[in-house]
Amino acid sequence: MKSLLVTGGAGFIGSNFVRYFLDAHPGVRLVNFDELTYAGNLENLAGLQDRKEYTFIRGGLCVRTTPASDIESRSIDAIVHFAAESHVSA
Numbered sequence: 001m002k003s004l005l006v007t008g009g010a011g012f013i014g015s016n017f018v019r020y021f022l023d024a025h026p027g028v029r030l031v032n033f034d035e036l037t038y039a040g041n042l043e044n045l046a047g048l049q050d051r052k053e054y055t056f057i058r059g060g061l062c063v064r065t066t067p068a069s070d071i072e073s074r075s076i077d078a079i080v081h082f083a084a085e086s087h088v089s090a
Helices: 012-024 068-072
Strands: 003-007 029-034 054-058 078-081
Touching: 003 012, 012 029
Parallel strands: 003 029, 003 078, 029 054
Antiparallel strands: none
């Protein structure tokens, strides 16, 4: 089975992509990796938590809070990157 990693999948654009992708590509596993900062909201993904091809992992790209093995063990075939900080102060 193919696997896709989506970073920032709980944000506005990412969550819409996650919903679209799961409906358009049945049988492909999707791992959603999001830190859930001000921009990420699990309510955007309500109803997906029970789908067997969907997994959510809370973690950040810039902070080593998530062991690499959590991602590596899933045999990811491709990555779609939506994680970003849209309100960065100088």
